[in-house]
Amino acid sequence: MEQTSEATGETEVAAVVVSRTLPHPVKTVWDVLMTSDGSEALLGPGGQLGSKGTSWQSHDGRQGVIRSFHPLEQIRFSWRLRDAAQPSLVDVRLIPEGEEATQVQIEHSKLAPRTDRTWVKDRWEAALDRIESDCL
Secondary structure (H helix, E strand, C coil): EEEECCCCCCCEEEEEEEEEECCCCCHHHHHHHHHHHHHHHHCCCCCCCCCCCCEEEEECCCEEEEEEEEECEEEEEECCCCCCCEEEEEEEEEECCCCCCCCEEEECCCCCCCCCCHHHHHHHHHHHHHHHHHCC
């Protein structure tokens, strides 16, 4: 997703989106996300997914609130690196691709203008690596 800044005329990335198709059914991928390792892949060390409205915090200071929780389909949560930072939004979707494969799509939006988009992309690619590894 891109936007053009009226002030500078430069194109800015409004969101970072990564996705990967895993050779596992949706239920298998969802079950991994609901483990401590799956939660930590998304939220960071010590972070734990919960139901809608549940606050979370990782050991490294990341924190947020679960905004949407639809089993086997989607989890959306706010994300901030420290108390004073404006929260961004992370949307994780599980999209069935037949009976034996699942596309996992992670969209990180509402990023601050100075956010390092490469770091964000690499962070979510690493989360997908960990989720895929845990599915085995």
